[in-house]
Amino acid sequence: MAGETKTMTIAEALREAIREEMRRDPRVFCLGEDIGIPGGFGGAFTVTLGLSDEFGRQRILDTPISEAGIAGMAVGAALAGMRPIADVQYADFLFCAMDQLVNQAAKMRYMSGGKLTVPMVMRAPCGATTRAAQHGQSPESFFIHVPGLKVACPSTAYDAKGLLKTAIRDDNPVLFFEHKLLYGSKGMRAEVGALSPVGEVPIEDYTIPFGQAVVRREGTDVTIVAKLRMVYEALAAAEALAAEGIECEVIDPRTLVPFDTETVVASVAKTEHLVVVDECPRTGGWAGEVAAEIQEKAFGHLDAPIHRVTAPDTPVPFAPVMERFYVPGRDDIARAVQGVLQWR
């Protein structure tokens, strides 16, 4: 990439995306809980920290604890010509706002016969972080099932900024999932056990088109598709397997809707094996959807059944020892890779 860059965490990259978009477009504003209160958190994970100093509290709008209200306000403001960025403190709270997201945001355009647009972003921190069953879910799979919603899942700082800018400029509602262990939040909002990847992020304007996966590691033996935190577990598994002479190709889809089927099919054409990794529970989840799609499009290339590595069909447990079992890890992924390679 050309131009000047800066080393940033994902939280910082998201903040820069919001800052730049708010500067370039007066229609863009943020609303959510604890996002702009002076002396407050700057959002649950510091993404909006300091933005109210620059933009004022009308455009960094603190709301009551009213998730359906927040989502519905965003829908309405978007219909009225604004480009809201709403957030909830934890993705689990999206369930309080399901009617507004699923029945209103996703369907207004369709129900109007294409006359209305709902350009809004709903940001949501996801992932298990020893907060147990109601603050640790990964509910992305619910939203890929809703026609009319786009779903983005950045795993790097570069992607976080570029994808959020695309989300803000998109004329459709976008669910934007951010993994709590990837933010790199600092100070009292820092996360225990965080990976907090930092990366070089252009300080200038750039966007990343939706529906373009990225190959995080090239390989010839097995394709691993993974998102959010699982990208890093997949890369660690690939590293370990390389020592055994197994070369994995790791693909990060970056957006789930739209989903870049072509990149995965092209990879499977080369590796003939596919493992899909997801922190969501197994049944009815995104991993199963990818598996179904790829077996339809690339059955002829496959040399073994597609394997899913997912969380089990349980709520997220609290005890760290149970949570480590619950969340798919590098060892689970490595075992799955060995399993598909040994299949006969």
Add this chain to the structure above:
Amino acid sequence: MPQPPGDPLLRMYRQMVRIRQFEETVSRLFLEGRLPGTLHLYAGQEACAVGVCEALKPTDWITSTHRAHGHAIAKGVSMDSMMAELFARTTGCAGGYGGSMHMGDPAVGALTAIAIVAGNAPVAAGMALGFRMQATGQVVACFTGDGALNEGAFHEAANMAAIWDLPVIFVCENNLYGASTPIAEVVKLERLSDRAAGYGFPGITVDGMDVQAVYEAMVPVVERARTGGGPTLVECLTYRYTGHSRNDTRGYRTRAEEAEWKARDPIPRLAAHLTASGIATEAEVAAIAEEVAAELERAVRFAEESPSPAPEDCLRHVFAEEVRG
């Protein structure tokens, strides 16, 4: 569509007649098996929609409910496009994607109706927020039924509208029944407008069978919203003449109660006032009904002559295609 010119009372009379005849026409068409889907008819409640919309500017917006026809007509959605929508034709106001419960037309400030009870309340408040942020001076009237006041979404929207003094008016048409359940079984209060005090904004109760009363109540409420005074809850006491939707024989209420309310019908009530006060002659009033009947005949013909969507058109309009910069 701007309100047709002329005396406001005559205009409101015509609008109520248009709604009544529209509902009578589509009810008949439905019973004849000529319309797919279901219908939630508005007959009886005309004074609410018409009185409210008369107090709005053409640039103001409304949000509506599953019982959407009256609101849409009152705000100026063309009856041709509404009839075509009920016939599921491409010329419908939603191109055949919406049907009876999703009437509306952004071109006249009628948001595509939201058929989840109270689902429109946060959306209406959000539109009001958007208009306020852009300093457009527009207000939003959020139509709901009595049932909506027991939904959490209404509570969240009302509270947020209150704290930010948003230019939104919550118009609660209390027609006494949520489907078949009497309001007294589900609300402890006598007056639903008393709920407003809990949010810190005014609540008023008006005779929803009297279009002048609704209009006169709305004028200061709209002014208050437009000038930064914040929301108001306007409860309109009214009655739906038909069942909740199709296949409702109204076994949960008495014919005597229905007769009582029909004796207060807003249309003859205003007609009597128009003739008594010399605003119109009986012949002029009668002519309005005839003109509307002809308008509806044209609407039905327009709808029937309009093309159906292609089956695969169901794949369109899921997403806006272009990404604006």
